[in-house]
Amino acid sequence: MNILIAEDDFVARRILHKMLEKLGHQVISCENGLKAWEAIRNNEARLAILDWMMPKIDGLTLCRKIREEKLPEYVYVILLTSNDQKSDIVEGLNAGADDYMTKPYDPYELKARIRSGQRVLKLEDDLKSTTSQLLHSEKLASLGTLSAGIAHEINTPMQYLQYNTLFLQESFAGIVNLLKAYGSLESRIAGIGAVQPLFREVRDIENEIDLAYILEEIPRAVRESIEGVAHVTEIVRSMREFTHPGNRQIAPMNINEAVSNTIRVTQNQWTRVADIRLDLEPDLPLVPCIQGEFNQVVLNLIVNAAHAIEERIDKDPDAERGIISIVTRRMENHVEVRVQDNGTGIPDMIRPKIFDPFFTTKEVGRGTGQGLAISRSVIVDRLGGRLTFDSRVGEGTTFIVRLPLDPAPPPVR
Ligand SMILES: Nc1ncnc2c1ncn2[C@@H]1O[C@H](COP(=O)(O)OP(=O)(O)OP(=O)(O)O)[C@@H](O)[C@H]1O
Ligand SMILES: [Mg+2]
Known part of the structure; x- marks a missing residue:
């Protein structure tokens, strides 16, 4: 693991560096508190050994800074003191240190204290991923119940809209026939003088309401309404399928259909900034998958792509x-889904972190940093697949989902 040391004394720093390297760690050495702070803020190490007395920022102040600043991940701090006076130790722990060590270092003590730090960090990570999974299931559940309810509500009025527009379409054709019959009636009895004023009246009304225009436009309006109703019905169907509680189990799934449904229900997320281009292989084999969760992954990737473009x-x-x-x-023994955007791309520095739970570069309310963590756990842990990406800053990013056609049973935990 990466360990940061901040120590101004050259000799002491080298000794510590060597000891830690011998224990198999990657070491980042800093000769003052400021450099250490920059490295910590860049998330370069989760465990820091800080000397108490240092130029620029001393160990105690740095410790307070680490606790006050909202860093994306917990940093475990061991403070170094030259004496083991109780008052010093208490002050250090109060400033937020997790542990302390007195100089000169004893390699066995160093090893033991680092182990204890690693245990704490592991607990911290486990807690985070459990919380993220809990939040995930809650998010899914509430989204599911809500949209299933809405879909149901919309379905009923949609049905009578559908019947009524069809009724209008059919009956209007009848009315047009009737109007034609009136027209021929008129031409036959036009010669009778007494009915002339009546005919004029009728013609005036025809002109006033622009009958020719109406006859042309009403069928178009009805046809468009029928198309609109069909479109809404399709969206409702996608929404119901997207959130159907029955699709939480592994079952053969049509990936192309799942992708199309997800695009439809996420339309408002991308439509303002991007167009979607689809290249779906026809006759793709069914893939063993958990439909609800796969949909959620595609949704995360599409929303991320739209955000990067925006x-x-x-x-x-x-x-x-x-x-x-x-x-x-379809590849040899898996199916591949690629979601490519021409957005900002992912900077090198954050690439190792994007799958970490709660890692986000978005402001509060726009992202919680859970999308990719959840997606990876769905694809890798639950479905035995892979989720990778390829990105160029300034050009864009491609996320690649690979799902095995014949998955190995999930690991027993
Ligand atoms: N297509 C992409 N282009 C550029 N950066 C991306 C892309 N996808 C993810 N990222 C980066 O990875 C980070 C983590 O993504 P993730 O989906 O896990 O969280 P989020 O989008 O920030 O929040 P959430 O998905 O929980 O709403 C993002 O904040 C962003 O910085
Ligand atoms: Mg996201």
Whole structure:
């Protein structure tokens, strides 16, 4: 693991560095508190050994800073003192240190204290991933109940909209026939003088309401209403399928259909900034999958892609709309889904962290940093697949989901 040491004394720093390397750790050495603070803020190490007396920022102040600043991950701090006076130790622990050590270092003590730090950090990580899973299931559950309820509510009025528009379409054809019959009646009795004023009256009304226009436009309006109803019905069906509580088990799934449904229900997330290009392999084999959770993964990837494009557009007002392209392919023994965007790309420095629970670069309310952590746990842990990415800063990012056609049984935990 990465361990940071901050120690101004060159000799003491080298000794500590060597000892830690011997124990198999990657060591980041800093000669003052400021450099140490920068490295910690960049999330370069989870365990820090800080000397009490240092130039720029001393160990105690640095310790307080670490606790006050909201760092994405817990940093375990061991303070180094030159004497083991109780008052010093108490002050150090109060400043937020987790442990302390007195100089000169004893290698066995160092090893034991680092082990204890690693235990704490592991507990911390476990807790985080459990919380994230809990939040995940809650998020899914509430989204599911809510949209299943809405879908149900919308379904009923949609049904009578559908019947009524069909009724209008059919009956209007009848009315048009009747109007034609009136027209021929008129031409036959036009010669009778007494009915002339009546005909004029009728014609005036026809002109007033622009009958020719109405006859042309009403069928179009009805046809469009029927299309609109069909579209809404389709969205409701996607929503119901997307959140159906019955699809939480592994079952053969049509990936192309799941992708299309997800695109439909996420439309409001991307439609303003990007177009979606689909390249779905026809006759893709069914893949053993948990439909609800797979949908959630595709949703996360699409939303991330839309956000990355939006960020690029925000930076450059002349930028064009983005493109999110989604490709499905059958490979030898797995199926691949690629979600590609031409957004900002992912900076090198944060690449190792994007799958960490709660890691986010988005402001509060826009992202919680759970999307990729959850997606990876669904694809890797639950379905035995892989989730990887390829990214170029300034060009865009492609996330690649691989699902085995014949998955190994999930590991026993
Ligand atoms: N397609 C992408 N392009 C650029 N950066 C990305 C992309 N996908 C993810 N990231 C980066 O990875 C971080 C983590 O992504 P993740 O989906 O886990 O969380 P989030 O999107 O920030 O929040 P949440 O998904 O919980 O709403 C993002 O904050 C972003 O910095
Ligand atoms: Mg996300």
